[in-house]
Amino acid sequence: GDSVTQMEGPVTLSEEAFLTINCTYTATGYPSLFWYVQYPGEGLQLLLKATKADDKGSNKGFEATYRKETTSFHLEKGSVQVSDSAVYFCALPNFGNEKLTFGTGTRLTIIP
């Protein structure tokens, strides 16, 4: 079945540091890929998505490129801020019913 393997956390960075959170997947076909973010005490918010190979999703300074050859969708940001502290989830939808399979999440803490 479909699966998502996500870089284990927690990750602690200083403000303005470069961020990478790794995500690799196993799936039938070429599904869309998503990054969701969860701030403390809240539900999930869609951060960005890519719908086909070589697409780059971007939002709020975050980027991720759909790499078919390495089955990866790594999340990057050039200069993180304290407000980026949250848990980040990589996810992919099941073909047909679109139910999402999530990674275990990576907790990111940014210190000033």
Add this chain to the structure above:
Amino acid sequence: DTGVSQNPRHKITKRGQNVTFRCDPISEHNRLYWYRQTLGQGPEFLTYFQNEAQLEKSRLLSDRFSAERPKGSFSTLEIQRTEQGDSAMYLCASWGLAETQYFGPGTRLLVL
């Protein structure tokens, strides 16, 4: 605010009691999903509806769980005879033509 609302936001109950949660999706979205998220984990799929029809249920959804979407709008998730292992965040998501799931803020359940 994603446009998906859930009530209540928090629920504390005693073991053996019944609880019911409500989800109001984005009005034009025909699919509605329920997920469960335990501490430190990614959300796990429970069930989903296409309009009023419940099309799939996860093995996680024991006989004590029942979900409805009577008019294809809001949905309820009921847990009967709650157990301590039911303590989790219950998330609802709606899905429409944008082929993206939008999540509500969740209902955090604590079973004492």
